[in-house]
Amino acid sequence: MPLIEARALTKRYGEHVLALDGLDLGVEPGIIGLVGANGAGKSTLLKILLGLLSPTSGTASVMGLDVTRQGPEIRQWVGYLPEHDCLPPDASATEFVTHMGRMSGLPAAAARERTAEVLRHVGLYEERYRPIGGYSTGMKQRVKLAQALVHDPKLLLLDEPTNGLDPAGRDEMLALVKRTGTEFGMATVVASHLLGEIERVCTFLLAIDAGKLLRAAPIVSFTERTGTLSVEVEDGADQLAARLRGEGLEAAVDGRVVLVASADEGRYDLVRDAVDELGLALVRLEHQRHRLEDLFSAQDAAA
Amino acid sequence: MTGPRPVVAGEPLAAPGAVAGAIYDLGYRGYDGPRLGRGAAVATLFWHSLRAAFGWGRSGRSKIVPWGLAAFGLIPAAITTAVAALVPPEAGAALPFTYDNYLSNIWTILALFVAAQAPELVSGDQRHRVLSLYFSHALARSDYALAKLAAMVAAVFLVGFAPMLLLLVGSILVTADVPAALGDQLENVPQVVLAPLIYAIPGASLGLAIAAWTPRRAYATGAIIAVFVVTAATAGILEEATRGRLSDWAQLVNPFVAADGTRDLLVGEPNFESAASRTSLAPWIFGAWTLLLAAASTVAVLWRYRRIAA
Numbered sequence: 001m002p003l004i005e006a007r008a009l010t011k012r013y014g015e016h017v018l019a020l021d022g023l024d025l026g027v028e029p030g031i032i033g034l035v036g037a038n039g040a041g042k043s044t045l046l047k048i049l050l051g052l053l054s055p056t057s058g059t060a061s062v063m064g065l066d067v068t069r070q071g072p073e074i075r076q077w078v079g080y081l082p083e084h085d086c087l088p089p090d091a092s093a094t095e096f097v098t099h100m101g102r103m104s105g106l107p108a109a110a111a112r113e114r115t116a117e118v119l120r121h122v123g124l125y126e127e128r129y130r131p132i133g134g135y136s137t138g139m140k141q142r143v144k145l146a147q148a149l150v151h152d153p154k155l156l157l158l159d160e161p162t163n164g165l166d167p168a169g170r171d172e173m174l175a176l177v178k179r180t181g182t183e184f185g186m187a188t189v190v191a192s193h194l195l196g197e198i199e200r201v202c203t204f205l206l207a208i209d210a211g212k213l214l215r216a217a218p219i220v221s222f223t224e225r226t227g228t229l230s231v232e233v234e235d236g237a238d239q240l241a242a243r244l245r246g247e248g249l250e251a252a253v254d255g256r257v258v259l260v261a262s263a264d265e266g267r268y269d270l271v272r273d274a275v276d277e278l279g280l281a282l283v284r285l286e287h288q289r290h291r292l293e294d295l296f297s298a299q300d301a302a303a
Numbered sequence: 304m305t306g307p308r309p310v311v312a313g314e315p316l317a318a319p320g321a322v323a324g325a326i327y328d329l330g331y332r333g334y335d336g337p338r339l340g341r342g343a344a345v346a347t348l349f350w351h352s353l354r355a356a357f358g359w360g361r362s363g364r365s366k367i368v369p370w371g372l373a374a375f376g377l378i379p380a381a382i383t384t385a386v387a388a389l390v391p392p393e394a395g396a397a398l399p400f401t402y403d404n405y406l407s408n409i410w411t412i413l414a415l416f417v418a419a420q421a422p423e424l425v426s427g428d429q430r431h432r433v434l435s436l437y438f439s440h441a442l443a444r445s446d447y448a449l450a451k452l453a454a455m456v457a458a459v460f461l462v463g464f465a466p467m468l469l470l471l472v473g474s475i476l477v478t479a480d481v482p483a484a485l486g487d488q489l490e491n492v493p494q495v496v497l498a499p500l501i502y503a504i505p506g507a508s509l510g511l512a513i514a515a516w517t518p519r520r521a522y523a524t525g526a527i528i529a530v531f532v533v534t535a536a537t538a539g540i541l542e543e544a545t546r547g548r549l550s551d552w553a554q555l556v557n558p559f560v561a562a563d564g565t566r567d568l569l570v571g572e573p574n575f576e577s578a579a580s581r582t583s584l585a586p587w588i589f590g591a592w593t594l595l596l597a598a599a600s601t602v603a604v605l606w607r608y609r610r611i612a613a
Contacts, residue, residue: 052438072443075439082439085431086432086433088427090361090362090365090427102347103347103440104441105338105339105441106339107337110334110337117332147436151334152334
């Protein structure tokens with residue numbers, strides 16, 4: 001039985017906005033990355049899976065339960081971390097997570113015990129007795145994760161879990177997500193617009209764009225792709241590209257950037273010398289990072 | 304040596320060779336215990352909200368208004384009891400407050416309690432978007448709405464019930480023959496319980512229905528006061544100015560006036576001091592209107608939470 005299944009799932013907001021456009025999915029348990037640009041339909045998909053939104057047409061199921069008819073049964077086994085703020089400022093982390101544990105059906109004593117455990121797991125210690133209003137963004141994200149974990153769900157839906165975090169905070173949150181998913185075998189869906197983050201924690205990737213499924217594959221099939229060398233120069237990108245083609249390299253021009261395909265070690269020297277001899281001002285020379293755009297343009301090329 | 308080891312009395316608990324005092328990372332652990340489901344979630348939300356209505360589990364500052372109002376509501380009952388204790392009943396002095404007129408006299412306190420505390424129950428969850436967490440638990444939207452509604456009714460009931468109970472207990476204790484008084488007062492128990500409920504149901508549900516429509520606490524409080532107090536004042540002016548049937552109907556806007564009439568209809572002796580009894584409307588109109596107000600408010604709250612984005 002697939003963890004998540006969707007057939008021709010469509011969600012319309014009003015007349016003009018088509019958030020999901022006939023999405024077909026079949027996902028097995030694991031740590032699943034859900035990538036897409038802002039507005040691609042990630043949050044809409046998560047909310048439909050939770051039964052918070054009803055689809056305009058099509059069907060979806062989570063753990064074999066239908067999202068429109070069995071919402072409460074699904075939600076009992078799912079932990080959800082929303083993208084936006086969702087914490088009352090006047091309660092302490094302990095009070096709030098205990099309350100949410102009880103809302104999930106845990107008896108009072110179990111809720112208190114589980115709260116202490118999950119808050120320790122997410123790394124909140126003495127500060128958990130203070131009101132949440134005084135917390136840093138990083139601590140708030142931890143509380144959001146803790147409330148999603150308190151009832152020991154079978155599936156964790158995380159919507160932009162690193163939202164608003166500084167680089168160190170991102171690293172810690174991603175490590176936490178990875179640890180929860182791998183060591184404790186909890187099926188997890190991480191929605192993010194940052195492919196780099198997904199690469200670090202996920203085993204499977206779902207890419208969606210404009211409400212359509214772009215690609216669904218194990219993460220390794222994405223990272224196999226060889227990097228492109230990106231060379232940014234002040235002027236004369238065309239000149240440089242022509243010169244590099246003359247050297248037998250594949251070069252394409254994108255504004256002020258020359259993209260050089262499959263750069264091995266020797267080609268750095270070729271590029272450097274070409275720039276030097278043309279007398280161009282070099283702004284940047286880097287391995288192009290995997291970005292959503294790459295994924296999407298590769299898809300366009302294949303289509 | 305792997306796996307759990309049976310604990311044997313007299314044997315050291317640590318495995319042989321383990322470093323004494325080592326800290327083990329227990330990490331995340333699963334939960335295999337009972338899950339109580341939807342009913343328990345609704346009950347939890349009800350108690351949580353009822354406590355919140357009295358600032359319980361919140362900062363000291365948020366207790367001032369609810370407890371202050373509840374205390375104000377008790378003062379007339381305390382004075383009445385004190386007077387009854389000091390002046391012998393043989394003197395024949397009529398006590399200023401009775402079961403029949405008490406709630407009618409403290410209706411502004413009940414109204415202010417609703418205006419101050421109904422937003423406490425519902426505004427924060429909308430403003431801080433805690434709703435999306437509630438709705439992502441095993442609980443339907445209507446469950447949330449009804450639990451909040453029930454909690455608000457229960458809170459207003461308690462504020463009205465406390466002085467009624469004080470009147471009852473006071474009237475028993477000030478007499479010389481307590482067991483006899485206990486028997487005499489037994490017949491008053493139903494109205495001591497029911498009258499506060501009659502006032503709480505329309506007032507609390509209308510207040511919550513207004514509060515649920517805005518995430519802004521101050522707006523909600525202002526709107527509730529406008530409906531309860533300002534319309535009551537306007538109706539009073541209309542009454543003075545026109546003495547017509549229109550002013551009678553205008554009185555009904557205030558749910559506590561509706562409750563006055565309903566109480567006269569259902570329990571106790573008629574209270575001739577109330578705004579309801581000054582109108583020329585038939586008693587059943589108050590009863591029907593109270594029911595209608597409560598039902599319409601409930602529908603409004605359910606409708607609001609069905610539609611609200613989470």
